[in-house]
Amino acid sequence: MQPARQSKSEGMNEADDTGVAPDVDVVVIGGGVNGTGVLRDLTLRGLRVSLFERNDIAFGASGNSSGMIHGGARYLTADPDVTYDSCLDSGHIQQIAPHLLFRIPFLMPIAARGPLSGRISLAGYDAFFSLYDKYQPLKRGKPHVRLSPEEIRSLEPGVVGDYRGAVTFDEWGIDGARLCVANCVDAVERGSYVRVHTTVTDILRREDGRVFGVRYRDRLTGETGRCTAKVVVNATGAWAPITASLGGLPIHSARVRPGKGIHVFLDRRLTNYAIIASAVDGRQVFLLPWQNMSVLGTTDDDYYGDLDEVVATTDEVRYLIEAVEGVFPAVRTARAIGTWGGVRPTLWGWGVNEDELSREHQVVDHAQHGADGLYSMIGGKLASYRLFSEELSDVVARRLGVTSACRTHESPLPGGEQTVDPMQLVIDGGLEAVTATRLEYRHGARSLRVLERMQRDPREAAVVCPCEPVTEAEVRYVVEHEWARSVEDVSRRTRLGLGSCGGMRCALRCGRILADTLGSSPEHGMSSALRFIDAQVKRRVCALGPEQARQEALARSVLRAELGPGYEQSSENGRG
Amino acid sequence: MADSGGPRSHSVLVIGGGFAGVAAAWAARRAGAEVELIHDRAGSSELYSGLADGAATSEVRELASELGLRCFDAPRPVPTREGVVRDAGGSDRAVFDLQSAAGSVVRVLDLGRDDWDAELLAKGFQASRWARSHNTRFSVVRVDILRSSERRISGYDLARHFDAAARLDELVEKIQRSSSTGDAWLVGPWFGLERNVTLELTQRLGCPVGETTSPPGGLAGARFELQRQRLLEKLSVKTTRTRLLRLSPRGSGGVEVELAETGVRSAQSVVLALGGVAAGGIRLSETPPAPPQLRVGIALDAAIWLGSEVLAPGSSLWGASFQRVGLAALDQVGLRVDARGRLPELPAVFACGDLVAGRARTVFEALESGILAGKVAAES
Numbered sequence: 001m002q003p004a005r006q007s008k009s010e011g012m013n014e015a016d017d018t019g020v021a022p023d024v025d026v027v028v029i030g031g032g033v034n035g036t037g038v039l040r041d042l043t044l045r046g047l048r049v050s051l052f053e054r055n056d057i058a059f060g061a062s063g064n065s066s067g068m069i070h071g072g073a074r075y076l077t078a079d080p081d082v083t084y085d086s087c088l089d090s091g092h093i094q095q096i097a098p099h100l101l102f103r104i105p106f107l108m109p110i111a112a113r114g115p116l117s118g119r120i121s122l123a124g125y126d127a128f129f130s131l132y133d134k135y136q137p138l139k140r141g142k143p144h145v146r147l148s149p150e151e152i153r154s155l156e157p158g159v160v161g162d163y164r165g166a167v168t169f170d171e172w173g174i175d176g177a178r179l180c181v182a183n184c185v186d187a188v189e190r191g192s193y194v195r196v197h198t199t200v201t202d203i204l205r206r207e208d209g210r211v212f213g214v215r216y217r218d219r220l221t222g223e224t225g226r227c228t229a230k231v232v233v234n235a236t237g238a239w240a241p242i243t244a245s246l247g248g249l250p251i252h253s254a255r256v257r258p259g260k261g262i263h264v265f266l267d268r269r270l271t272n273y274a275i276i277a278s279a280v281d282g283r284q285v286f287l288l289p290w291q292n293m294s295v296l297g298t299t300d301d302d303y304y305g306d307l308d309e310v311v312a313t314t315d316e317v318r319y320l321i322e323a324v325e326g327v328f329p330a331v332r333t334a335r336a337i338g339t340w341g342g343v344r345p346t347l348w349g350w351g352v353n354e355d356e357l358s359r360e361h362q363v364v365d366h367a368q369h370g371a372d373g374l375y376s377m378i379g380g381k382l383a384s385y386r387l388f389s390e391e392l393s394d395v396v397a398r399r400l401g402v403t404s405a406c407r408t409h410e411s412p413l414p415g416g417e418q419t420v421d422p423m424q425l426v427i428d429g430g431l432e433a434v435t436a437t438r439l440e441y442r443h444g445a446r447s448l449r450v451l452e453r454m455q456r457d458p459r460e461a462a463v464v465c466p467c468e469p470v471t472e473a474e475v476r477y478v479v480e481h482e483w484a485r486s487v488e489d490v491s492r493r494t495r496l497g498l499g500s501c502g503g504m505r506c507a508l509r510c511g512r513i514l515a516d517t518l519g520s521s522p523e524h525g526m527s528s529a530l531r532f533i534d535a536q537v538k539r540r541v542c543a544l545g546p547e548q549a550r551q552e553a554l555a556r557s558v559l560r561a562e563l564g565p566g567y568e569q570s571s572e573n574g575r576g
Numbered sequence: 577m578a579d580s581g582g583p584r585s586h587s588v589l590v591i592g593g594g595f596a597g598v599a600a601a602w603a604a605r606r607a608g609a610e611v612e613l614i615h616d617r618a619g620s621s622e623l624y625s626g627l628a629d630g631a632a633t634s635e636v637r638e639l640a641s642e643l644g645l646r647c648f649d650a651p652r653p654v655p656t657r658e659g660v661v662r663d664a665g666g667s668d669r670a671v672f673d674l675q676s677a678a679g680s681v682v683r684v685l686d687l688g689r690d691d692w693d694a695e696l697l698a699k700g701f702q703a704s705r706w707a708r709s710h711n712t713r714f715s716v717v718r719v720d721i722l723r724s725s726e727r728r729i730s731g732y733d734l735a736r737h738f739d740a741a742a743r744l745d746e747l748v749e750k751i752q753r754s755s756s757t758g759d760a761w762l763v764g765p766w767f768g769l770e771r772n773v774t775l776e777l778t779q780r781l782g783c784p785v786g787e788t789t790s791p792p793g794g795l796a797g798a799r800f801e802l803q804r805q806r807l808l809e810k811l812s813v814k815t816t817r818t819r820l821l822r823l824s825p826r827g828s829g830g831v832e833v834e835l836a837e838t839g840v841r842s843a844q845s846v847v848l849a850l851g852g853v854a855a856g857g858i859r860l861s862e863t864p865p866a867p868p869q870l871r872v873g874i875a876l877d878a879a880i881w882l883g884s885e886v887l888a889p890g891s892s893l894w895g896a897s898f899q900r901v902g903l904a905a906l907d908q909v910g911l912r913v914d915a916r917g918r919l920p921e922l923p924a925v926f927a928c929g930d931l932v933a934g935r936a937r938t939v940f941e942a943l944e945s946g947i948l949a950g951k952v953a954a955e956s
Contacts, residue, residue: 314899317892318893321893332893459693462691462693508659509696512697516695516699522699523703526658541898542897542899543892544898545892549898552903553620553852553907556907557937558792562656563660564662
């Protein structure tokens with residue numbers, strides 16, 4: 001903590017000509033993976049940081065991505081250094097948060113006929129992934145394997161088609177929301193601040209244009225305030241141009257080309273391997289076993305809509321289903337239980353297709369636009385969040401005269417300090433094996449703290465959401481320690497209500513627990529639950545198959561029975 | 577209703593055994609027809625909460641009481657398992673009629689079950705408009721009576737344990753010893769499948785005892801299944817558990833029906849009571865519809881088709897998208913029938929209950945439309 005004090009005294013005269021010390025060293029706007037990454041990095045360097053998030057942590061692209069920390073195989077031929085850095089950093093993230101990563105082996109079938117078969121042969125892919133194998137040890141990845149058509153069928157019997165063979169390669173999956181939350185928890189435990197559902201309404205500038213803080217408004221309570229700082233970081237992803245405009249800057253000063261990507265999730269893991277397929281336009285899409293479900297992804301389309309209301313559409317869902325069913329027909333009749341819609345903050349470019357846009361990132365110093373002290377983080381992807389955060393933090397640290405080096409690649413994230421065997425939670429805590437495994441995945445070593453709650457009050461061991469499963473203790477824990485302020489926030493942190501029943505069995509109960517933990521009224525808990533249910537329905541209707549349509553009808557009739565026939569109106573009223 | 581041509585009475589085949597199907601069988605039997613009821617998996621009736629909305633006609637009341645339901649003259653306040661007090665037009669026999677406890681102290685029984693957060697439920701009831709305007713208080717009393725294995729079993733399974741006299745005696749004794757002086761006891765959907773345990777508790781404790789609503793697959797649905805079985809036996813309606821595969825009108829009149837495993841049946845009329853999309857029984861073909869070769873869909877008025885091989889709900893994956901029509905369409909989908917429950921395209925085939933498009937999805941509505949369809953089917 002020593003450097004914090006140093007930089008503070010040093011910065012006082014530099015950043016504030018009124019002689020009053022700013023509230024914090026740095027304000028970060030945006031609670032996605034880059035914002036929370038910078039929050040943690042600067043905090044570890046001894047700075048005091050305040051983060052403001054307009055919606056919830058991981059609300060945007062970070063919580064709606066494909067959920068992978070990949071090794072950057074696509075850059076292998078053009079720029080092998082990028083692949084090297086990506087693999088190295090994937091290894092770092094595994095070290096700091098071993099509980100959050102899970103292995104996803106990929107299987108890429110190579111068609112015997114068809115438009116793509118001639119372009120790159122099986123041997124070509126074999127050679128390509130032999131090259132990638134050199135980098136795999138950096139992230140504990142297994143070397144690729146070349147499979148015969150018979151081997152494809154024995155490994156994944158649901159795969160159909162005429163193939164010359166296949167290649168496998170190894171990547172790592174992650175829950176993006178858990179990653180963002182872990183970064184916040186660490187930073188706050190070290191003296192920084194996080195405010196969710198709090199939008200920045202102005203970026204404050206002096207007469208000479210220099211930036212000295214932000215004005216904010218809590219979107220749930222209406223409370224407003226001001227937070228002064230020496231540096232303001234705009235880490236708002238696709239919202240970046242809007243955020244820059246809050247400081248009076250033209251939107252082209254922080255320009256992105258928003259690219260919408262959707263995912264469809266299906267009940268349970270349908271495969272052991274992630275399977276790659278080709279869409280009608282030749283793009284590669286995949287079916288991914290991810291946590292306890294299967295994910296179809298993804299699309300990439302220019303987006304012009306409201307960033308706070310990104311929802312997948314039926315035609316996007318059909319595009320993905322059509323692409324994957326050619327390889328794995330069961331996706332057509334599988335039970336779709338939800339969708340994600342996210343918007344990538346892709347680097348801006350004119351006149352190229354979405355897929356050809358750069359996935360790189362850049363730091364914009366707005367001194368060039370007359371707003372000294374404001375930086376924007378543009379572009380990037382989940383897998384490179386730590387590197388990008390380090391780059392930006394280096395710039396800020398240099399400016400503030402902080403010499404301590406980045407530690408985010410070696411200092412464990414909360415939960416990653418120590419390994420906990422889920423079976424120990426079963427033996428010591430009497431949890432069921434699935435409950436224990438899922439709890440340990442989300443919280444790592446911190447799962448022991450949730451367990452302690454249950455041991456203090458056995459009533460908290462009750463399972464609230466049986467699909468995931470989530471206990472009452474975990475709901476209360478994420479409300480008290482991870483800034484969850486609504487049922488939807490709880491769901492983002494615990495995956496409560498995202499199973500096949502769509503929250504029918506747990507959302508209202510979660511609302512009661514939320515209200516009780518926050519000390520608010522039962523009505524508040526109920527309206528929060530109904531808003532969650534409404535929002536989830538909007539995310540599901542575009543993907544309803546016959547099975548899930550029946551489930552939806554049942555869920556509606558259950559809600560009507562529990563709340564009375566007028567519940568639809570009451571949920572609308574709860575909005576006010 | 578003797579047929580002039582011989583002793584053989586009119587035959588009616590009822591497909592579906594939920595509230596609507598049972599009502600059709602009951603009404604057709606009363607009209608003198610020979611009735612067979614075909615049903616397969618559980619639908620929304622077996623999953624119902626224990627509440628009925630709306631008002632009941634006198635015929636509905638008569639049938640409802642045979643099925644173990646109460647009908648109220650005017651809507652009454654009832655507690656749900658989500659901590660809400662709402663009005664209902666009727667209910668399962670055990671659901672608490674809160675009007676009987678207005679102005680008193682209601683003890684919420686906590687047995688330490690996983691599916692029952694007594695403290696928060698009591699808070700919810702306490703915060704309800706009804707409790708505040710009727711000056712009624714809710715508080716929790718913990719009574720330890722469950723075996724450890726009973727904490728997580730379904731309410732339906734637990735209810736059967738309390739059909740045993742010894743367990744019931746133990747419960748009464750523990751409640752009396754809990755030395756709480758409540759005016760009423762509110763319990764979860766846990767007590768008595770065969771026996772009317774809440775009524776016995778009311779008598780033995782000397783104050784009203786009632787349950788909240790049941791979760792899907794809970795006690796209220798189980799009680800319905802038991803009462804249905806008893807009623808159908810009493811009516812001597814033959815029941816067969818299987819699935820409907822195909823239905824076709826015969827040239828000579830009547831309908832031929834192909835059933836899974838049990839072969840072909842024919843009847844003079846058929847009542848379809850297959851339920852809505854929630855029932856899980858609306859597939860007439862073993863194979864799902866083939867995905868269309870065209871990628872584009874077309875808008876449809878009703879998302880269920882009859883007459884082709886397949887009777888399946890519409891879907892966002894092909895055909896009409898629910899994103900466009902809205903999820904409220906789930907309440908609207910179904911078959912279009914005339915005022916007598918008849919399908920215009922298929923003479924001698926009738927539809928009732930949730931299968932009928934654009935009707936309220938309620939227990940009373942299912943019973944009423946089932947009675948109508950059963951009656952008309954027996955006479956046509």
